[in-house]
Amino acid sequence: MKLLLIALNREMHPYPVQPIGLAYIAETTRRAGHEVVFLDMNLCSDPLEFLEQTVADFAPDVIGFCLRNIDNCAFPNLEFYLPWAKEVVTRCRNISPAKLVIGGSGFAVMPKEILAYLDLGVGVLGEGERSFLALLETWRGNGASPLDRIAGLALREGAIYRETPPEWLAFGKQDFFPARDLLDLSSYLRGGSLTAVQTKRGCPFRCTYCTYPMIEGRTLRMRSSAHVAQELEHLQQAYGVEEIFFTDNVFNNPVRHALEICQEIVRRGIKISWTGFFNPALMTEELADWAVRSGCVGIEFGTEGGTTTSLRALRKGFGIKTLIRSHHIAQSAGLNVCHYLIVGCPGETLSTVREGLDLIASLQPTAVIVSTGIRIYPRTGIAKVAKSEGYDTKNLLIPQFYFPPAMREDPGGMITAISKEYPRFRFEGFHSRPTLKLLEALRRRGHRGPTWQLQSLLGELKDPTQGQTKK
Ligand code: B12
Numbered sequence: 275m276k277l278l279l280i281a282l283n284r285e286m287h288p289y290p291v292q293p294i295g296l297a298y299i300a301e302t303t304r305r306a307g308h309e310v311v312f313l314d315m316n317l318c319s320d321p322l323e324f325l326e327q328t329v330a331d332f333a334p335d336v337i338g339f340c341l342r343n344i345d346n347c348a349f350p351n352l353e354f355y356l357p358w359a360k361e362v363v364t365r366c367r368n369i370s371p372a373k374l375v376i377g378g379s380g381f382a383v384m385p386k387e388i389l390a391y392l393d394l395g396v397g398v399l400g401e402g403e404r405s406f407l408a409l410l411e412t413w414r415g416n417g418a419s420p421l422d423r424i425a426g427l428a429l430r431e432g433a434i435y436r437e438t439p440p441e442w443l444a445f446g447k448q449d450f451f452p453a454r455d456l457l458d459l460s461s462y463l464r465g466g467s468l469t470a471v472q473t474k475r476g477c478p479f480r481c482t483y484c485t486y487p488m489i490e491g492r493t494l495r496m497r498s499s500a501h502v503a504q505e506l507e508h509l510q511q512a513y514g515v516e517e518i519f520f521t522d523n524v525f526n527n528p529v530r531h532a533l534e535i536c537q538e539i540v541r542r543g544i545k546i547s548w549t550g551f552f553n554p555a556l557m558t559e560e561l562a563d564w565a566v567r568s569g570c571v572g573i574e575f576g577t578e579g580g581t582t583t584s585l586r587a588l589r590k591g592f593g594i595k596t597l598i599r600s601h602h603i604a605q606s607a608g609l610n611v612c613h614y615l616i617v618g619c620p621g622e623t624l625s626t627v628r629e630g631l632d633l634i635a636s637l638q639p640t641a642v643i644v645s646t647g648i649r650i651y652p653r654t655g656i657a658k659v660a661k662s663e664g665y666d667t668k669n670l671l672i673p674q675f676y677f678p679p680a681m682r683e684d685p686g687g688m689i690t691a692i693s694k695e696y697p698r699f700r701f702e703g704f705h706s707r708p709t710l711k712l713l714e715a716l717r718r719r720g721h722r723g724p725t726w727q728l729q730s731l732l733g734e735l736k737d738p739t740q741g742q743t744k745k
C-alpha cells in the first residue's frame with residue numbers, strides 16, 4: 275500500500291527532536307513491502323502547502339499521523355499542540371480519500387480523548403510496529419483479522435470507544451534500525467538536536483504521575499549491547515553523528531544492561547558523547563566509571579523530590595540517603611549531573627518545597643530543572659489523588675495541573691517568589707522567550723550537548739543575583 279507518514283511535531287524547545295518512533299514505523303512497513311513517504315513537519319517552512327503537494331503527487335492509500343506531544347506539560351506557560359494536529363488531520367480529510375490512523379507517545383497517553391478531538395476512528399496504542407502492520411493487512415483486505423482482533427488498537431465509532439490490549443514486542447529481537455535515511459538528519463544536527471537511540475522499552479516502576487508504562491508497557495525488553503553499538507557506529511559512519519540521547523525512560527535499569535552498553539562502546543573504540551535519563555535508585559560506582567569512559571557527558575536524574583514527603587508521595591522507590599549517595603557517585607566520577615524536580619507533590623507545603631530545593635542546591639549539581647504542579651493524566655495515581663481532592667478529572671485533554679492544598683491558592687505567585695531564591699535552577703514554564711533566544715544563539719555559535727548544560731552556562735554568563743542566592 276502507499277503510506278504517507280506524517281510527524282506532526284513542530285516544537286523546537288529544547289531542540290528539534292528527531293521522530294525516531296515514526297522512523298521505526300517507516301522501516302517496519304517498507305520492509306513489509308509498503309511504499310512509504312515520510313513528511314516531517316518539524317522541518318517544513320510551509321507544512322500545509324507541502325502537505326497538499328505531497329498528497330496530490332503521491333495519492334496515498336493510508337495516512338499515518340505521529341502525535342508525539344499533546345502539550346508541553348509546563349505550568350503556567352502552557353503550549354497546547356492539538357489544534358495544530360486538528361488542522362492537519364482536517365486538511366488531509368478534505369484533500370484525500372486515504373484511510374487515516376494516528377499513533378505516537380502523546381496519542382497513547384489519552385487515546386479516547388484524542389480520537390474524539392480529532393474526529394478519527396482508529397489509533398495505535400504505544401509501540402506501533404506490529405499493530406500497524408496488522409491493521410494495514412486488514413485494510414488491504416487480505417483475509418486478515420477484523421480490527422477488534424488486532425492487539426493494541428483504539429477504535430471509535432460514534433459514541434462507542436473500545437481498546438484492544440497491546441501485545442508488547444520482543445523489541446530486543448528486532449534486528450533493524452529506524453529509517454534515518456528518511457529524516458533530514460543534517461538539518462536536525464545543525465539545530466542542536468541530539469540523535470535519539472532507544473536501547474530498551476518498558477518500565478516496571480510505578481511512580482504516581484507517570485505515563486510511560488502506558489506507552490511502552492511495564493515489561494522490560496532490551497536490545498543487545500552489540501546491536502546498540504552497531505547502531506552508534508552506523509550513525510557515525512553514515513551521518514557523522516557525534517552526540518546521542520538514549521531515549522530509554524530509564525537508561526540505568528537494569529544496571530547490568532547499561533553497563534554492557536558502556537563496555538561495548540569502549541571495547542569497539544566508538545568515540546561518541548551521550549546522555550540519558552537515570553534513576554537515582556540504581557546508580558553504582560562501576561556504572562558511573564564506565565559511563566565516563568564510554569563518552570557520557572552528563573546524566574539526567576529523574577529525582578523529582580528532595581524530601582521524604584515528596585519522594586513517598588510520588589512513589590519513587592528510593593529515599594534521601596540513596597539520592598545523595600547516587601549524586602555523589604556520579605559527581606565523583608566526573609559526570610555533569612542534572613536533577614529533574616517536581617514542586618507541588620501531594621502533601622507538600624512551602625516549607626517542604628524549600629527543604630527539597632535546599633537539599634538539591636547543597637549537592638551543587640550542574641543544573642536543576644524544576645516542573646511546577648503535576649500534569650494530571652488519566653489512569654495515573656495522581657489522577658486518583660486529584661479526584662479525591664476535588665479536581666474535575668472527567669476530561670484531562672485540556673491540561674490541568676495538580677497542586678497540594680497548601681499551594682493551591684496562588685501557585686504561580688508562590689513559584690515566582692521561590693524561583694528568585696534559586697536563580698540557577700530552571701523553572702520550566704516560567705522561563706521567558708528571551709532565555710530561549712539566548713539558548714538558540716549559543717547553539718548557532720556551535721555549543722553542543724544537552725540543553726541544561728547550555729542553561730548552566732547561561733546562568734554563569736548572567737550571574738544575576740549575587741548575594742541573594744541559596745547556592
Ligand atoms: C526521550 C524523551 C524526551 C527527550 C528527547 C530526546 C531526543 N533527542 O529524542 C527530551 C528530554 C528532549 C524530551 C523533551 C520533551 N518531551 Co519528551 N519524552 C521522551 C520519552 C521518554 C521517549 C520518547 C521517544 O523517543 N521514544 C522512543 C520512540 C521509538 O518511541 P515512540 O516515539 O513512542 O514511537 C513508537 C510508538 O509511539 C508508535 N508510533 C509513533 N508514531 C506513530 C505513528 C503511527 C501512524 C503509528 C501507527 C504508530 C506510531 O510506534 C513507535 C515505535 O514503536 C517520552 C516518554 C515515552 N516513554 O515515550 C517523553 C514524551 C514524549 N515527552 C513529552 C513531552 C511533553 C516533552 C516536552 C514537551 C517537555 C518539555 N516541556 O520540554 C519536550 C518536547 C520536545 C520536542 N521538541 O518535541 C510527553 C508527550 C506527551 C504530552 N504530555 O504531551 C512524553 C510522552 C512524556 C510524558 N510526559 O508523558 N523528551
Ligand code: SF4
Pocket residue numbers: 477478479480481484485486487523524553576
Ligand atoms: S517516572 Fe521513570 S521510573 Fe517512574 S514509572 Fe515513569 S519511567 Fe518508570
